[in-house]
Amino acid sequence: MNRLFDFMLPPEKSTTAGEVDALFHFITEVSLILLLGITAVMLYFAFKYRRKSEDETTPLITHNNTLEITWSVIPLILVLIVFSWGYQGYLAKTNPPDDAYEIRAVATSWLWQFHYQNGHVSTNELHVPANRPVRIIMSSDDVIHSFYVPDYRVKMDVLPNRYTQVWFEATEPGESVLYCAEYCGTAHSDMLADVIVHTQEDFELWLETGDAIDEDLSPAELGEQLVQRQGCMACHSTDGTVLQGPSFLGAFGRDRELTDGTTVTIDENYIRQSLLEPNTQVAAGFQPIMPSYAASLNDRQIDAIIEYLKTLEE
Amino acid sequence: MATSDSPNIKKLQVRRYPPEENPKKTYLTEERGLWAWMTTVDHKKIGWLYLSSIAFFFFVAGVLALLLRTELLTPSQSFITADTYNQLFTLHGAIMVFFFLVPSVPAALGNFILPLQLGCKDVAFPRVNLLSFYIYVAGAIIVLTAIFTGGVDTGWTFYTPYSSSAAGGNIMMMTFGVFVLGFSSILTGLNFIVTIHRMRSPGLTWNKLPLFLWGLYATSVIQILATPVLAITLLLLTMERLLGIGIFDPAIGGDPVLYQHFFWFYSHPAVYIMIVPGFGIISEIITTFSRKHIFGYWAIALSSLAIAFIGFLVWGHHMFVAGQSSLANMVFSFLTFLVGIPTGIKIFNWVATMYKGSIDLKTPMLYAMSFLFLFMIGGFTGIMLGALSVDIHLHDTYYVVAHFHYVMMGGMVFAFLGGLHYWWPKMTGKMYNEFWAKISLLILFIGFNLTFLPQFVMGSLGMPRRYFNYLEQFQGYHQLSTWGAYLLGVGFVIMAVYLFHSMRNGKQAKANPWGSRSLEWQASSPPPLHNFEHHTPVIIHGSYDYHKPMSEFQLGIPTSHNGHGEEETVTPEPGPAEEADK
Ligand code: HEC
Ligand code: HEM
Ligand SMILES: [Cu+2]
Ligand SMILES: [Cu+2]
Numbered sequence: 001m002n003r004l005f006d007f008m009l010p011p012e013k014s015t016t017a018g019e020v021d022a023l024f025h026f027i028t029e030v031s032l033i034l035l036l037g038i039t040a041v042m043l044y045f046a047f048k049y050r051r052k053s054e055d056e057t058t059p060l061i062t063h064n065n066t067l068e069i070t071w072s073v074i075p076l077i078l079v080l081i082v083f084s085w086g087y088q089g090y091l092a093k094t095n096p097p098d099d100a101y102e103i104r105a106v107a108t109s110w111l112w113q114f115h116y117q118n119g120h121v122s123t124n125e126l127h128v129p130a131n132r133p134v135r136i137i138m139s140s141d142d143v144i145h146s147f148y149v150p151d152y153r154v155k156m157d158v159l160p161n162r163y164t165q166v167w168f169e170a171t172e173p174g175e176s177v178l179y180c181a182e183y184c185g186t187a188h189s190d191m192l193a194d195v196i197v198h199t200q201e202d203f204e205l206w207l208e209t210g211d212a213i214d215e216d217l218s219p220a221e222l223g224e225q226l227v228q229r230q231g232c233m234a235c236h237s238t239d240g241t242v243l244q245g246p247s248f249l250g251a252f253g254r255d256r257e258l259t260d261g262t263t264v265t266i267d268e269n270y271i272r273q274s275l276l277e278p279n280t281q282v283a284a285g286f287q288p289i290m291p292s293y294a295a296s297l298n299d300r301q302i303d304a305i306i307e308y309l310k311t312l313e314e
Numbered sequence: 315m316a317t318s319d320s321p322n323i324k325k326l327q328v329r330r331y332p333p334e335e336n337p338k339k340t341y342l343t344e345e346r347g348l349w350a351w352m353t354t355v356d357h358k359k360i361g362w363l364y365l366s367s368i369a370f371f372f373f374v375a376g377v378l379a380l381l382l383r384t385e386l387l388t389p390s391q392s393f394i395t396a397d398t399y400n401q402l403f404t405l406h407g408a409i410m411v412f413f414f415l416v417p418s419v420p421a422a423l424g425n426f427i428l429p430l431q432l433g434c435k436d437v438a439f440p441r442v443n444l445l446s447f448y449i450y451v452a453g454a455i456i457v458l459t460a461i462f463t464g465g466v467d468t469g470w471t472f473y474t475p476y477s478s479s480a481a482g483g484n485i486m487m488m489t490f491g492v493f494v495l496g497f498s499s500i501l502t503g504l505n506f507i508v509t510i511h512r513m514r515s516p517g518l519t520w521n522k523l524p525l526f527l528w529g530l531y532a533t534s535v536i537q538i539l540a541t542p543v544l545a546i547t548l549l550l551l552t553m554e555r556l557l558g559i560g561i562f563d564p565a566i567g568g569d570p571v572l573y574q575h576f577f578w579f580y581s582h583p584a585v586y587i588m589i590v591p592g593f594g595i596i597s598e599i600i601t602t603f604s605r606k607h608i609f610g611y612w613a614i615a616l617s618s619l620a621i622a623f624i625g626f627l628v629w630g631h632h633m634f635v636a637g638q639s640s641l642a643n644m645v646f647s648f649l650t651f652l653v654g655i656p657t658g659i660k661i662f663n664w665v666a667t668m669y670k671g672s673i674d675l676k677t678p679m680l681y682a683m684s685f686l687f688l689f690m691i692g693g694f695t696g697i698m699l700g701a702l703s704v705d706i707h708l709h710d711t712y713y714v715v716a717h718f719h720y721v722m723m724g725g726m727v728f729a730f731l732g733g734l735h736y737w738w739p740k741m742t743g744k745m746y747n748e749f750w751a752k753i754s755l756l757i758l759f760i761g762f763n764l765t766f767l768p769q770f771v772m773g774s775l776g777m778p779r780r781y782f783n784y785l786e787q788f789q790g791y792h793q794l795s796t797w798g799a800y801l802l803g804v805g806f807v808i809m810a811v812y813l814f815h816s817m818r819n820g821k822q823a824k825a826n827p828w829g830s831r832s833l834e835w836q837a838s839s840p841p842p843l844h845n846f847e848h849h850t851p852v853i854i855h856g857s858y859d860y861h862k863p864m865s866e867f868q869l870g871i872p873t874s875h876n877g878h879g880e881e882e883t884v885t886p887e888p889g890p891a892e893e894a895d896k
Binding site: 007008009010019020023024027028031034035038039041042043045046049050051052054055056057058059060061062063064067068071072075076079080082083085086087088089090091092093094142143144146148150151153154155156157159160161162164177179180181182183184185186187188189190 | 396397400467468469473475476564565569570571604605606607608609610611612613635636637640643644647648651652654655658659661662663665666668669670671672673674675683686687690691694695697698700701702703704705706707709710711770771774775776778779780781782783784785829860861863864
């Protein structure tokens with residue numbers, strides 16, 4: 001369907017997107033007509049009744065109740081239409097079907113973690129099946145974040161002390177961007193994730209094998225991929241720049257001063273500890289904000305990350 | 315005076331007099347010198363003190379906006395870090411809202427014009443008026459100190475738990491500054507309400523009250539009722555940060571969404587504190603330059619009050635995706651649409667006022683017409699955001715950023731600038747350069763739309779707000795927006811130049827250069843220290859009686875009742891509504 005304001009909206013990739021778009025188009029089009037109409041009348045008056053001589057007088061027209069009622073009632077009807085249309089769409093968007101597939105999402109500054117029913121965890125990647133309603137139950141570990149996928153027209157805040165939920169049904173396999181839409185500090189604008197939509201069979205396969213696809217990579221290559229994919233780059237760099245956390249460049253083997261005053265060497269155990277229980281050893285000069293990866297990284301992956309960090313020599 | 319106070323005496327003996335042209339003694343020539351200005355209790359000088367302060371803050375926040383826009387030229391870091399960017403947009407928003415918009419029309423223009431339109435010497439409590447200015451200054455100093463001692467990066471909304479735990483910078487001091495500032499707002503509101511109730515000149519009945527004053531009246535009511543809630547909120551926030559009492563921070567047992575309720579319970583009405591006085595200015599400008607009686611006086615006056623009232627009940631529309639119940643969302647969405655109706659009524663009445671007028675397209679009128687156009691865009695997109703299902707998609711995107719800039723800048727700032735040009739001759743006694751004023755308006759109009767129209771598009775395409783880095787697909791829109799912002803900057807520089815120039819070298823202004831029927835134009839330009847040379851004037855005509863020839867518009871001075879010679883007997887006329895009912 002080609003409509004005048006299609007260029008303003010991202011592609012519709014969920015079952016409820018069309019409903020939102022229809023209302024968006026309706027409001028935009030009616031508004032445009034009213035805007036242009038009223039502006040035209042205003043400009044016409046300004047031209048037609050322009051002042052022709054300095055001592056012109058004007059007629060006394062104080063008010064007209066019929067007109068007042070007309071231009072109160074017509075807009076009232078219009079907004080009532082918009083209100084009930086919007087509310088209906090809202091109900092559809094907020095009440096998930098009973099058979100929805102459930103995924104648990106945890107937001108932390110500044111990454112997303114998704115826990116699947118079989119215990120599998122993915123970071124900054126949300127894997128979902130196509131053509132099946134998915135319900136995401138969300139909470140935050142720290143401040144408020146917001147789960148926003150424009151392609152699906154869904155958004156819901158993620159709160160620290162309670163669960164909120166969002167649901168959608170993706171219509172086709174492919175990828176979409178997930179944004180954090182509630183301001184949450186320094187790397188708010190890097191708190192993005194990919195929504196990866198599989199066919200039903202591929203999704204089952206992904207759940208079973210998870211990251212087994214990585215099998216044929218060398219440990220360092222796998223480590224590099226993990227560092228990219230697990231959201232480490234929101235806080236760490238590989239080029240020496242200090243972000244929220246220290247840079248990985250040349251870190252391995254160096255001495256590290258901790259906030260408790262002791263000094264340790266950055267070795268395999270220290271890195272492992274940093275990933276599993278980051279707040280037990282906090283590097284001096286940094287905040288204890290690194291999230292734990294205990295749930296999302298297995299031993300093989302931790303080994304791979306360590307191997308990768310070793311390669312980052314100065 | 316004595317005669318008019320007694321309700322059963324209807325007739326007043328008055329002598330008409332025209333305002334003095336090219337007055338030798340004005341409020342500017344008396345009580346001169348820095349100290350006299352800083353300690354003045356004259357509402358006109360206090361108006362100037364406010365005007366220069368808000369102009370300063372507008373400049374500062376405007377420069378910050380240009381820095382923000384410059385950073386956004388490229389999708390990743392251009393020249394400042396993410397933390398700096400976050401501090402800059404927080405400051406930009408907070409300064410624009412609390413230090414520029416809230417005091418702009420009421421405290422700067424309102425202070426100057428309100429007593430003149432009422433026909434009194436000053437506001438009811440001149441010293442309180444000065445006090446509220448210094449409270450404003452104190453608030454400003456505290457906030458500026460907060461900036462220089464570490465900055466604040468929470469956004470002007472100070473959402474918890476970010477603001478109560480993670481945030482860096484000197485948030486305590488910043489909120490304290492805003493807290494102090496609130497008292498200035500409350501005192502000004504109080505002063506205006508009392509003045510309007512108690513100090514109208516004889517003959518100035520409620521149904522003749524200029525619409526600018528109805529706007530200020532509605533605003534003052536909101537200021538008095540809503541601002542304390544902000545103060546309470548900031549106080550609770552302070553208690554939480556300093557004493558560790560869990561109120562908003564879930565880590566110590568608080569509820570983060572509670573804060574949002576508190577905050578928007580103030581800040582939504584505050585949006586109307588910002589726009590309603592602007593409505594008042596538009597009514598004055600359109601009648602004057604159409605030389606026509608206002609259409610629907612009561613519709614316009616009462617819709618301001620309706621907006622002020624309903625405005626208190628819609629705060630939840632900022633929290634549609636914050637985890638509110640569906641019922642709450644439904645009610646808030648419904649009430650939000652209701653506010654749209656009185657707003658629409660105003661627009662229709664303004665356009666109807668132009669019908670069969672005698673329209674002179676001077677700069678203030680062009681500002682009023684630009685206001686109508688831009689504010690309509692702001693309003694229609696507000697309807698869009700009120701629609702629940704669509705707001706889920708648009709909330710916290712650039713669509714919202716564009717919407718509120720259309721309302722606040724396209725609406726309020728354009729109304730403010732219209733008012734500034736309209737009353738400039740009265741305030742300074744000088745005319746500004748009409749040619750350059752129109753050029754600058756044209757540049758502002760184009761620049762404004764270039765800045766904010768693309769933001770609607772990228773917002774609905776999914777660009778979230780408060781983003782330092784963004785996806786490459788949005789770069790084109792961001793660049794357009796930045797070029798527009800530079801154009802806006804140029805427009806404002808031109809304006810600053812010709813306004814300053816006119817202060818020194820402008821043509822001398824007549825008492826009533828626009829042929830307005832409103833009372834402030836019956837005083838000389840600039841007015842004498844006590845506004846009207848011969849004590850309290852008697853209001854003979856309504857301020858929108860453009861159907862009567864200008865020659866009838868002079869002030870009356872009450873005289874003793876055995877009038878003869880040049881004195882005449884006048885019955886104060888009924889206001890527009892009564893007149894039409896006859
Ligand atoms: C939210 C930001 C954040 C994220 C995401 C993050 N870290 Fe960290 N990380 C930090 C901070 C801050 C420190 C320093 C404080 C500390 O030691 O806990 C740190 C410390 C470390 C250290 C110790 C480095 C040293 O020089 O002492 C390692 C190793 C590390 N992180 C690895 C990772 C890896 C691998 C990932 C991704 C799987 C990751 N981090 C994700 C913030 C983060
Ligand atoms: C009266 C004039 C203005 C007012 C009242 C105003 C107000 C605001 C407010 C309240 C915010 C929100 C801050 C926040 O999200 O915490 C904001 C953001 C912003 N404004 Fe303005 N503004 C004005 C003029 C301008 C101008 C002229 C420009 C451009 C030149 C501009 C550019 C921006 C930008 C880039 C942001 C940040 C958007 C984001 O990242 O969310 N503003 N403004
Ligand atoms: Cu965020
Ligand atoms: Cu609001």
